[in-house]
Amino acid sequence: MxxxxxxxxxxxxxxxxxxxxxxxxxxxxxxxxxxxxxxxxxxRVDGLSSTNNAFNGGGFDKTFPLYVNNNGDLTLSLSTFTNSDGTDAFTGTTLLPAAAIVIPTTATAPNNGTRNVLILAYPITVTRNVVLEIKYNISFEVYRSTGVLLKNNRARRISTFYTVDAVLGAGVSKHGQASKCYFSNDTSVTVFAAPGNMYNSTSTYIPLTAGTHTIRFYGEANTGTTNDLTLVNFGIGNDSVFMRIY
Known part of the structure; x- marks a missing residue:
């Protein structure tokens, strides 16, 4: 007792x-x-071990990130805001508008050799101040005009980027900028630049306040100081977008 x-x-x-x-x-x-x-x-939590948890990859000298879900439970499962996960993120039904750049556009357009186009506008709503991670992989192809390959020795710079809560214009910040240079050094009538898809990729982190925001993906083409005849089609391959909130 x-x-x-x-x-x-x-x-x-x-x-x-x-x-x-x-x-x-x-x-x-x-x-x-x-x-x-x-x-x-x-x-030590046995439920998070490699024996008991499919999200633990195992390995004596390896570690894995630990997260907290909305209930406060510890988990190894990664929850993303959006993840194309191998599917095409930019298709004919999502591109806004038809994502193509033509240089020159009209006789009255600026003679600066630069044009841009909106590829996709993506709305996002968050309930608190966050940091948004954005990774993208955007495809494009370069031609002289529809169905006609390039065959001059002027380089084309093809860029992609996105804006936050703003339509592209003077003073608007460009985030996640990535570029490729497309060039052919042979002007022979029988030799053309190589066809095929190319990709721009990047990873960035952007702070967002609570509320609704719009991420706008853009494509840009530059031919130098003159409007050399160029056609760039964006989103023609297997594109990907990954977004995650911190």
Missing amino acids: KKIYLLFLLITYANTFAQVSGVGVGTSNPQQTLHLAGATGTV
Whole structure:
């Protein structure tokens, strides 16, 4: 009977102490709700091991990121805001408008050799201040005109980027800029520049405030200081977009 009474007192004391100051392991003065004292203190959760969790890739010398879901549960599962996951992110039904650049466009257009086009506008709503990670892989092809390959020795710079909450214009910031140079050094009538898809890729981090925002992906072509005849089609390959909120 005395042993039961003593055990009851110890449990009562532990519960009272935990309610007031937290639970300490290796310390009688916990500084948090759960405090592991000592230079080698850590937490082990068997449910997150490689044996019990498919998201743990295993390996003696490897580690994996740990996340918290909306319930406060610890998890190894990565939740993304959007992930094309191998499917084509920019298709004929998503491109806004037809994502093609023609140089020159009209006789009255600026003679600066630069044109841009909106590829896709993507709305996003967040409920708190966040950092948004954006990775993209956007395809394009370069021609002289529809169905006609290039065969002059002027280079074309093809760029992609995106804006946040703004239509492209003077003073608008370009984020995630990536470029390729397309060039043919043979003007022979029988030799043309190589056809095929090319890709621009990049990864960036952008701070966003709580609310609704619009991410606008753009393509740009530049032929130098003059309007050399050029056609660039964007989004013609297997494109990808990955977004994640921190």
